[in-house]
Structure formats: structure tokens, C-alpha cells
Amino acid sequence: MKTFSIIGCGAVGKTVGRLLHEAGAAALRDILTRSLSSARAAADFIGAGRPVAEFGGLERVDLYLVACPDDAIAASVGELCRAGLVDRGTTVCHLSGALASDVLEPAAALGARVASVHPVKSFADPAVCVGDFAGTWCGIEGDPGARELLAELFGAIGGKIFEIDPRFKTVYHAGSVLVCNYLTALMEAGLRAYQKGGVPRETALLVMEPLVRGTVDNIFRAGTARALTGPIARGDAGVVGRQLDALESFDAELALIYRALGHVALQLSRQKGQAQAPGLAAIEELLAT
Ligand SMILES: NC(=O)c1ccc[n+]([C@@H]2O[C@H](COP(=O)([O-])OP(=O)(O)OC[C@H]3O[C@@H](n4cnc5c(N)ncnc54)[C@H](OP(=O)(O)O)[C@@H]3O)[C@@H](O)[C@H]2O)c1
Structure with a gap:
């Protein structure tokens, strides 16, 4: 031994x-x-x-x-x-x-x-x-x-x-930070937005729970592209534009998160293939400006 x-x-x-x-x-x-x-x-x-x-x-x-x-x-x-x-x-x-x-x-x-x-x-x-x-x-x-x-x-x-791959071990490790620690931070960002909309924190947590659990289940069952729903999956540029404006005036940091993750969501939406190309092109422009 x-x-x-x-x-x-x-x-x-x-x-x-x-x-x-x-x-x-x-x-x-x-x-x-x-x-x-x-x-x-x-x-x-x-x-x-x-x-x-x-x-x-x-x-x-x-x-x-x-x-x-x-x-x-x-x-x-x-x-x-x-x-x-x-x-x-x-x-x-x-x-x-x-x-x-x-x-x-x-x-x-x-x-x-x-x-x-x-x-x-x-x-x-x-x-x-x-x-x-x-x-x-x-x-x-x-x-x-x-x-x-x-x-x-x-x-x-x-x-x-x-x-x-040892050459990219730090990037690999950041993956766990993103899906674990930053998921927690993202939940907090979402909670703040609910609260601004007049929903008490405790109620917001109750509202979020089935939404978040359902999304996580969908990701592990069907993959990230098929699990994506919402305005970017639909190519709804009008909603994305209004949400960006609303977040900018509420909290610039939340707007930054929305913008950064929006780019990744846009890639997933293109893979999913549900939305029309002009809507996605308009969203790309909104996220970049
Ligand atoms: N914690 C996690 O969730 C986790 C998960 C995956 C990987 N890791 C990795 O596992 C490793 C250990 O983490 P841990 O969380 O187990 O750490 P930890 O609980 O803080 O324990 C560290 C141990 O190392 C000893 N130590 C500190 N400095 C030392 C030195 N200069 N020479 C010899 N021993 C020393 C400490 O001694 P004393 O007992 O005398 O203080 C303690 O026994 C790290 O590389 C970490 O990245 C951690």
C-alpha cells in the first residue's frame, strides 16, 4: 500500500x-x-x-x-x-x-x-x-x-x-466563482430590483424561488441555450431598451450587470434560434451603447 x-x-x-x-x-x-x-x-x-x-x-x-x-x-x-x-x-x-x-x-x-x-x-x-x-x-x-x-x-x-488544462487553471477556477459566488451576487442584484418595484424582500425571495429553481432545472435538463427565456430569447428589443433605461436611472451597477450578461444571453439566443435576426441585431446595438 x-x-x-x-x-x-x-x-x-x-x-x-x-x-x-x-x-x-x-x-x-x-x-x-x-x-x-x-x-x-x-x-x-x-x-x-x-x-x-x-x-x-x-x-x-x-x-x-x-x-x-x-x-x-x-x-x-x-x-x-x-x-x-x-x-x-x-x-x-x-x-x-x-x-x-x-x-x-x-x-x-x-x-x-x-x-x-x-x-x-x-x-x-x-x-x-x-x-x-x-x-x-x-x-x-x-x-x-x-x-x-x-x-x-x-x-x-x-x-x-x-x-x-493547467495553462488556463485560473480561468477554470473563475468558472466556479461565476456559477457559485456570482450566482449569489446575481440573486442579490435581482432582489434589489424587485424591492425598487415595491416588493418586500421576504416576498421577493418567495417569488424568486420557483423561478430560479425551475431555471436551474431547465439548464441541467436541456442546456443553457434551450433554457433561455425572456426578452432576449424572443428578440424583444423594445423591452430590453426600456429595462436598460430604467436600470440606468435606478442603479448604474445593475445596468452594467444587465448589459454584460445580456451579451452572453444574446449568444445563447442566437444558438436557440427562436428570435428573428433584426430583433437580435437591435438588442446587440442597445447592449453596446
Ligand atoms: N475549503 C475549501 O472549500 C476548498 C475546496 C477545494 C480546495 N481547497 C484547497 O485546499 C487547500 C487547503 O484549504 P483548507 O480550506 O483546508 O485550508 P484551512 O482549513 O485553512 O487549513 C489549512 C491548514 O494548513 C496549515 N498551514 C497553514 N500555513 C501553513 C504552512 N506555512 N505550513 C504548513 N501548514 C500550514 C494550517 O495549520 P494550522 O492548523 O496549524 O493553522 C491548517 O492545518 C487550499 O489549497 C485550498 O485552495 C479548499
């Missing part, structure tokens, strides 16, 4: 460490965090692992799972290398969605296989996450040998593997 150690063991390290340990996918050796007390707490949570205070105290293992915050990954890998723990037989991997495996370059320079695996999940509470990790999509990139090992390990704990 492959051996592994965890460098930085917070929400993600604890969840993944415990799942790998309980699945018997690999044997956990060491856990290194900033403080020995948190490494002890992580070992207790996982039910395995030796708490370690410094890089010099780590054993050599097959895989170092670097699960510290993104800003500390490069320094941690540097420490692993300086401690003489990395060679051709080692695999080093991190779990960041925002950074590619090139941040592990010092380990690669010593012959190690390097990769990153990004579980697309919000790890708020490890005790909950160990129960609902199965089915989590995990984006992977890096050396073929390292990818193979990570696919095997994360597959063993229920992860679903997909490949990422």
Missing part, C-alpha cells in the same frame, strides 16, 4: 485524510501543520497519522499531499525539498483550484512526479464533508504518473475525476 503524509491539515486535509484512511486506499504516516496542537487534533479526527511539528521530523513517503492555504504551498514544497524528502520516487500534489502544479516545480526539478487535484466542493465542516464527499468532481492536472495515482486514490473515496 502507498504511504502518504499531509502538509497542512485543515478542512480539506482532514476530510480527504480520513476518507483515504478509512477506505484503506493509502497508509497515512505524518501530519504537519503550523502548530503541533492542530496536527494532534487532525490526527484525532482522522484516526491515524503522527503529528509532526517541523519538516525535518517528517518520514519519507510515496505521496505528500500539500493541503495548506494556497499562499503557503510554494514555501511548503521548498521546505520538503530542503529536508531531503523528495526524489524520483516521490509524488507531490496540492489541492488548490486556483494554482496549477507548476507551483510544485522545485519538487519536479528533483525528479518527483507532481500534480494538483481540486475537489469542486465547499469544505465548511470536515465532519459533514466526510459523509457527503462521495460524488464530488475532482479536477486534475499534472504528470501522467501523478495523475494516475491521484485518480486511483480519489476514485477510491468516491471522487469523480476530470482533466483540466
